[in-house]
Amino acid sequence: MADKRITIQATRYDPDKDERPRLQSYEIPFSDDSMVVLDALNYIKSEVDGSLSYRWSCRMGICGSCGMMVNGTPKLTCNAFLRDYWPRPVVVEPLNNFPVIRDLVIDMDDFMHKLKAIKPWIIRRQEIPLGAGEHRQTNEQIDDFRQFSQCINCMLCYAACPVYGLNNEFLGPAAIALARRYNLDSRDQGLKQRLPVIADNEGVWECSFVGECSVVCPKGVDPAKAIQQTKLETTMRFVLPYGNRD
Amino acid sequence: MELGPRDIISRAMMTEFEEGHGFEGPHGKYLHLDVRHLGEDVIDRKLPFMRELGREFVGIDIVKDPIPVRPVQHYMMGGIDADISGATPMAGLYAAGECANVGLNGANRLGSNSLPECLVFGAAAGRAAAEYASSAKPVTANPVDAILWDEARRVEVAYLEKKGGDERIGAIREEMQHEMDTGAGVFRTKEGLETLVERLGGLRQRFSRIKIEDSSRTFNTELTSAIELDFMLELSQTIALTALARDESRGAHARRDFPERNDEKYLKHSLVFHRDAGKPRLEYRDVRVGNFKPQARTY
Numbered sequence: 091m092a093d094k095r096i097t098i099q100a101t102r103y104d105p106d107k108d109e110r111p112r113l114q115s116y117e118i119p120f121s122d123d124s125m126v127v128l129d130a131l132n133y134i135k136s137e138v139d140g141s142l143s144y145r146w147s148c149r150m151g152i153c154g155s156c157g158m159m160v161n162g163t164p165k166l167t168c169n170a171f172l173r174d175y176w177p178r179p180v181v182v183e184p185l186n187n188f189p190v191i192r193d194l195v196i197d198m199d200d201f202m203h204k205l206k207a208i209k210p211w212i213i214r215r216q217e218i219p220l221g222a223g224e225h226r227q228t229n230e231q232i233d234d235f236r237q238f239s240q241c242i243n244c245m246l247c248y249a250a251c252p253v254y255g256l257n258n259e260f261l262g263p264a265a266i267a268l269a270r271r272y273n274l275d276s277r278d279q280g281l282k283q284r285l286p287v288i289a290d291n292e293g294v295w296e297c298s299f300v301g302e303c304s305v306v307c308p309k310g311v312d313p314a315k316a317i318q319q320t321k322l323e324t325t326m327r328f329v330l331p332y333g334n335r336d
Numbered sequence: 337m338e339l340g341p342r343d344i345i346s347r348a349m350m351t352e353f354e355e356g357h358g359f360e361g362p363h364g365k366y367l368h369l370d371v372r373h374l375g376e377d378v379i380d381r382k383l384p385f386m387r388e389l390g391r392e393f394v395g396i397d398i399v400k401d402p403i404p405v406r407p408v409q410h411y412m413m414g415g416i417d418a419d420i421s422g423a424t425p426m427a428g429l430y431a432a433g434e435c436a437n438v439g440l441n442g443a444n445r446l447g448s449n450s451l452p453e454c455l456v457f458g459a460a461a462g463r464a465a466a467e468y469a470s471s472a473k474p475v476t477a478n479p480v481d482a483i484l485w486d487e488a489r490r491v492e493v494a495y496l497e498k499k500g501g502d503e504r505i506g507a508i509r510e511e512m513q514h515e516m517d518t519g520a521g522v523f524r525t526k527e528g529l530e531t532l533v534e535r536l537g538g539l540r541q542r543f544s545r546i547k548i549e550d551s552s553r554t555f556n557t558e559l560t561s562a563i564e565l566d567f568m569l570e571l572s573q574t575i576a577l578t579a580l581a582r583d584e585s586r587g588a589h590a591r592r593d594f595p596e597r598n599d600e601k602y603l604k605h606s607l608v609f610h611r612d613a614g615k616p617r618l619e620y621r622d623v624r625v626g627n628f629k630p631q632a633r634t635y
Binding site: 104105106107122124132135136137139140141143144150151152169191192193195229 | 362381385388389392393504505506507510547548549550552553554555556557558
């Protein structure tokens with residue numbers, strides 16, 4: 091075990107110097123069975139090449155910042171174990187479908203704008219003062235949206251989505267799943283404010299139901315289901331008499 | 337005991353290790369935390385994230401398996417001196433969250449208190465800062481711009497234009513972590529803290545010879561980790577000096593040589609000033625005690 095080694099091939103790209111991204115190979119010790127791809131990147135940065143750039147923070151699948159392509163699949167690198175790849179080399183690239191800023195770092199502005207556009211917070215027609223108490227909720231009411239609330243904004247679903255790859259105007263899986271999460275929340279009254287965004291041409295109707303988003307989600311969220319439900323619900327509101335009531 | 341505050345739990349765990357108990361693992365000794373008696377329903381309802389962490393990262397199911405645990409550094413309880421509206425002694429500068437010391441934690445942080453630190457004190461600091469900004473006199477020249485340019489120049493000279501270092505950032509950071517865990521960890525002593533201060537001085541020396549391979553102006557994370565390490569070394573020194581000057585035990589500060597709390601001398605905040613290039617200056621400020629008086633924790 092002590093002399094086991096593994097090859098990591100990482101995308102290198104510095105816009106000031108390089109015309110296009112290239113892969114750089116590093117052979118590093120695979121010293122511990124619990125090592126993940128992020129540990130390998132940290133080893134390279136700390137011991138071999140300090141200029142390798144990538145995002146990461148929590149190392150426990152909650153901050154959503156270490157998403158990259160690992161052997162062609164979008165993964166949280168904190169949760170991609172080297173033992174599942176060894177003895178083959180591990181190819182680490184920036185998330186698909188996003189502009190690359192540097193090395194493994196992508197530009198996430200587009201997603202941040204979309205996230206904000208669906209107003210991912212509880213909207214009330216009228217705010218009540220703090221002193222008036224909580225908006226209470228039963229466990230059953232939480233179960234209605236619990237799954238969709240697990241999203242950590244890691245953008246793996248955008249990297250996996252062929253529709254977003256072709257048309258980045260598409261609102262995309264995570265933003266629609268989060269819109270669903272709030273629309274299903276018994277405390278929320280913001281559906282009408284979100285409808286223009288989610289029911290728009292570039293909203294749910296752009297989705298061709300490939301379903302890769304739900305396959306790659308590291309938190310068990312099912313954005314494909316959220317999109318199908320939203321298609322149904324927005325249609326019913328349109329065709330049924332009085333369907334457009336709150 | 338299992339539901340006790342984390343400082344007491346941490347000391348109990350270290351005591352178990354010292355008495356020769358616990359298991360040997362690849363990252364040092366550990367104990368087992370057993371939640372199996374709660375049953376699957378309660379665990380899924382109340383501890384779903386713990387179950388997920390166990391399954392995803394350790395390969396265990398906490399419904400059936402005990403969880404390997406050991407104490408680690410988890411949270412900064414001190415920080416930038418701020419009042420409950422987030423205002424610092426520097427007019428116009430506000431702090432909230434883990435970087436701030438609003439006095440919420442006292443000597444020991446209780447579970448989930450990072451939430452009020454962000455939500456309650458973050459909102460208060462935001463409101464106070466907005467109020468300050470709208471009532472402050474308009475400035476003709478922008479002093480912030482000048483400060484930013486000065487700082488950008490300092491970073492250029494100190495790191496990017498620097499040539500010929502031979503110390504790796506990662507190596508110094510790792511040694512700092514090890515020294516802090518050893519000298520200022522769960523249990524502390526005068527000797528341990530003195531050694532720590534000395535070793536941090538050595539690491540500071542080595543830091544002046546760090547090597548920066550990345551000269552890019554785009555997303556240079558080697559540069560940011562160098563700047564962070566500079567700050568972490570300063571904070572480590574601050575923690576070590578204040579811990580050494582505090583001849584008592586209080587909350588997470590547990591001195592083996594002074595196991596009792598001494599309210600007469602140390603019911604105070606430690607404040608450290610780095611105004612000049614010389615030695616940091618240590619001062620104290622009284623703690624404002626409200627409805628809840630400090631008591632002995634006898635459970």
